[in-house]
Amino acid sequence: MLDWFRRLFTRGAEHPLDPPHPAGAPPGREPDLPPAVRESLRALDVVVESRADPDYLWLQADPDVIYPKVINAIRLAVDEEEIPSGLAQYYHQALTLDDEAWRWALTPRGQCPDAVLAARAEALELARRWFTAQLHAELGGRPIGVHWLKRSRWRQA
Amino acid sequence: MAGTTNRGAFRIAQAFYRNTSIPTNLFAFLATSAAAPTADTNLKSDLTEIAAGNGYTAGGLSLNRNSTDFDVLTEDDTNDRAFVQIKDLVWTASGGPIPAIGGGARYLPVTDDNATPANRDVIHYFDLAADRTVSAGQSLTIQDAEIRLRNV
Numbered sequence: 001m002l003d004w005f006r007r008l009f010t011r012g013a014e015h016p017l018d019p020p021h022p023a024g025a026p027p028g029r030e031p032d033l034p035p036a037v038r039e040s041l042r043a044l045d046v047v048v049e050s051r052a053d054p055d056y057l058w059l060q061a062d063p064d065v066i067y068p069k070v071i072n073a074i075r076l077a078v079d080e081e082e083i084p085s086g087l088a089q090y091y092h093q094a095l096t097l098d099d100e101a102w103r104w105a106l107t108p109r110g111q112c113p114d115a116v117l118a119a120r121a122e123a124l125e126l127a128r129r130w131f132t133a134q135l136h137a138e139l140g141g142r143p144i145g146v147h148w149l150k151r152s153r154w155r156q157a
Numbered sequence: 158m159a160g161t162t163n164r165g166a167f168r169i170a171q172a173f174y175r176n177t178s179i180p181t182n183l184f185a186f187l188a189t190s191a192a193a194p195t196a197d198t199n200l201k202s203d204l205t206e207i208a209a210g211n212g213y214t215a216g217g218l219s220l221n222r223n224s225t226d227f228d229v230l231t232e233d234d235t236n237d238r239a240f241v242q243i244k245d246l247v248w249t250a251s252g253g254p255i256p257a258i259g260g261g262a263r264y265l266p267v268t269d270d271n272a273t274p275a276n277r278d279v280i281h282y283f284d285l286a287a288d289r290t291v292s293a294g295q296s297l298t299i300q301d302a303e304i305r306l307r308n309v
Contacts, residue, residue: 055224063235089300128233132242133301136229143224150234157236 031057040138044131045069049147058145059135063154068106070127070134075102086137090130097123108153121156158284159305164199165280168269180269184277185246185302186217187262187289194266194282201268202275210257211293212250216274220244220267229301238307243267246299250291261288265299 031048033041041048045066046059074094077084083091097119104116105123112120128148136144161169172179188194191205198204209215220226220243229242246265248255256262263285268277283302291297 056230128231129301129303132229132231141228143228143230145230145232148231148233148235152235154235 033057037139044135044138046135046146049145051145053145056143056145057139058147060147060149061131062149063151066131067124067127067154070131071102071105071123074127074130084134087130087133090126090133093126094130097126109155110153117157124154124156159282159303160194160196161281161304161306162194162198162279163196164278165267168278168280180222182222182270183220183280184217184268184270185220185243185265185299186215186268187213187248187256187297188264188266189256189260190263190288191260193284194264194279198266198279198282200275201266201277201279204264204266204279205260207256207260207262208258211253211255213248213255213257217268218246218248219270229303231303238305240306241304243299243302243304246302247296248291249296250293252293254290254292255297256290261290262297263288265302267304 031050033048041059046061049058049060051058074090077087077091078094100116101119101123104112104120105127107120132146135146168178171177186201187207188204189207192203194204206215206217207213226244227241228244229240231240231242233239265283265285266279267281268279271277281304283299285299289297
């Protein structure tokens, strides 16, 4: 009885009225996010995906929207020799890729000759990781899940 | 090159389908280039851990099986695969370099938590691309190590 009473008045995760974790939400219900976080998500062109996963904030990423923006951002960073905060390892990896790789990365998979597929895949993979790291940092390092939608033109292999 | 060992794939399947042999936690340790991990690597004793000391503890860092230590998940429908990312791992050298002696850190294997460290199953491994050493006061940080699960 005392334990129950203590739990009821302890504003912790065990409180019966609290969600198990502020990051998640039951399926079909949007998690309760601060306006600043919602603004960041809008700026990064992702939408919240409701899942029965209380520990992670799940976000939906559309390759048609994300890849062109991220690839442009990477190329701009390289051109201007500006290392984005927290993305140094990806920036240095980007320096090893040439313009051709980025051009093919933006070309639909079905229009790419076999000879360019490896470099194209490397560029797209770097873009995915760059974006994921940026998203994670933007959300203060909270646990996240990223769901990339199916868009065959961006397929790597 | 990163990968999951065959032993690791077996352990994951065993945990998921049989709900058995589930480790309480995992360990990420640093290994030298003396022996490269491959899909066929089974035990920690198949690899050579860097020398302990100066901020590096034998056996490596403990990882809890939760959203704090595995903080990014990815489900990729475009490429039919999924990823689990490990939190940033940091070793800070104090009183001398890491490794204290011997070869630098070339690989990051992830093991289970067998009470006998040498008998720990190697589940995943990451190639750090070069032998890594840090001087006293510097940190060795492994950022965004990502475990890949592929649907082939």
